[in-house]
Amino acid sequence: MIKSGILAALLASFILCTPPAHAQTLTDVIQAMAEDDFVQAEALARQVDAREGRGDILAAFVAASRLETEGRCADAATLADAVITAIPFFAPAYMIAYRCHSQLGRNEVAAERLRALSGVMPPGPERDVVLQLLQNEEARYRPTVSGYFNVVPSSNANRQTSQSELIPGLPWIIPEEARGQSGVIFQAGGAVAQRLWGTNDLYLTGVLRTDIRYSTVDKQFEPYFTAELPLTFRRDADTTYVTAPYGRIGLTDNVHTLTEIGLRNRASLALSERQRLALELTFAALERPEDTRRSGYAIDGSVALSTILSETMTLTTALDVEFEHTDDAALRTFEVSARGRLDTLLWDGLLVGLEGTLGRRFHNRPPPLSLGPDQVDTFATGKIDLSHREFAIGPVMPSIYYQYTRSWSDNVYYDYDSHDIGLTLRTSF
Template identity: 50%
Template sequence: MSFSKILAVGLLAGVALFGPVTGAYAQTASLASLDEAIGARDWARADAIAAQLDAGAGQGDVMAAYAASVRHALNGECAEAVVLADLVIGAVPFFVPPYLVAHRCYSDLGQRDMAAARLGSLQAILPEGPERDVVSQMLQNAQSQGRPVFSGYFTMAPSTNVNRQTGEDTIDGGVWGPGQIPEDARGQRGVLFSLGGSMAVELARNQAVSVSGVLRTDIRFSTADEVFEPSFTAELPVTFRIGETAQAVVAPYATLGFADDGLERTEAGVRSGLSLPLDASQRLAFDLRLAAVDRPLDPGRSGLLADGAVSYSTSLSSSTNVTTTARAVYNHTDDDSLRTLVGTLRARVDTLLDNGLALGVEGTIGQRWHWRPAPFQLEDQVDRFATGRIEASHRDITIGPLMPSIYYEYTNSWSDNVFYDYESHDIGLTLRARF
């Protein structure tokens, strides 16, 4: 397949798959007509449609510049294409297709760092999930080009209840009367530190499939229990296209987890993600992780793990995106009294203000079912929880190529087991690629 055909297919797939697309354009059927005209290389029709879209959106000649960037890219004029694509990215950073144009053309111009930077920015605007996993894998491939790529992270999150334990000091013992809850079983103030790094290298690639090898280490330390918990993971991500629009990632992996007492957990399985387009501004995404877990220090908690989710994303306006996710996690332990099923529903809104301030608001509700009664109860234990989170960052506040993001998160858990009743207030700082 020629470069022009690959690029045309990639652009059309990107519009539908990798959205979100700006809502001012997504609300009209003419966006599909623009995509159709670009795919057919009917530039006169594409320019006319782009002019109508720009007139209706009132944000300048954004779609005209986008159509022109694709035309230059398909004609092999990448120097012109990247200038226009970057202008579109700067004007409407939540519009995904120009990132793909810029990435492809910077690669063809031999400017690998610029190509990788565009994928890094694209990764930054996508919510957590399989779509961002696909872009992350593309980024690894763009950076490696057959050589190892190293990355790292560090987070610090002060919390009023870092160990997520009860806020109560007594338990109702029924006919035995009230009992005292030990201090070390109650919630404690503290700080959670997380840091880690990875090394990735591309092993093979063709037009439809890429294979990489990844080694990763993660370290967790909480001031509440003062225990270092390092883990080491090896995985083999395979990224491929299904049909002309859907993208998928399948990654076999193995993890070793340690605590101060030695080897605490081994986990081996496969994670996968699939993204399917609905139209130019909406998409569905699925992910699934299946694993066998062994806990030598607590054999009853060994067993099988199944973690699956489906998400729906859409655009509400030119700078606002909404993502909703339903997730279920089933832990099938060898000791049947320790088995749990957790179901959660999450909704997230991301918006970019005219002054460059980016805000994210997220809410989660969930329920956990246990295969055992709560203490001094006859029926199986059920926990319910809710979490609210707000994040803020600014496009002009950066640390090198990274943009710091600060968040506040509130969690409330209530249960028929007093040990699962708690509240927490967390503040944290994260870093992400500038977009």
């Protein structure tokens, strides 16, 4: 049974964008739900809907919440689906529909609600948790297969400098292969997942995944093979934890270049009436047979805060940290970056995402030919991506993006810019 406090938080996130003049009435709706007085809550919700001129959408959500609380999932799912149709960005309605369809044994429909939710959620830890729930749901009774294909034409595919001189005025020339070159990056992959064990709130899944990268600049074929065991725990209707031990092997033109063993941890939880917090932390041991100086371990962490600005707009802010501890102390790096992303729904299903990143990378050695301070890189990216929640080519869902990257550094090799245009195709079976 969903607790009334959680329902109040979900409702508050939906009504955040309502004008202050109606705040007292909306507060009464929330208070009525918190007191389990759904009759009063629905009556007040209808008044708000009438003032906003949007039909009985808010009242339908309140009713769906009440019906789920009463265990009447068939009716709750019907109403939640109606809310989703009217407000495609409203995540709480998707979750009611997902839980109720799943409880009713409609696993395919439950998976479809999660799939639709993942299509409107911005990239990040929060979406990763939803995708994990989707994978668990799809793999409940049979192995599932998913795949993707990316093609990225880039003005600087190898992310190198455009300069030709190592130090201006001195006869030290940067080799042609070490300079930035335009090209195309191809990425493709597939995964097979099967639920191995589980209850309604705790389940273990086995996943085998292959990822392949090829660039027309370095002309290297790089496949990666991963096996992982995600264990998902849903503490309540609004909190999900995932921990996944994994192993990964990488090759470069049939030469073993990477062995990685680690543990990924993710959590998604409600923080306030209109915000959700997602956390991700990964620990990994790295072995690089072809470059043993870079063997060691890595720690990556991310904290993302999602804020609902309106029924069709979400703001996500995030802080990312990466630390790589190599056997050779001179190659160790520490990176910190901040991201901001605004996602909005336009024109009957068009999803537009605007994202910006600013970060710094700290090295444990000075730049080449320098005895001064350790090298520091500063980088920034700007990105816009487009997709449509209802546009697909058979089982394939396409999206397209443009990204500009600029890196400043006291090491000329790390001073560059790049323009990228990417097309992504994703599918599942």
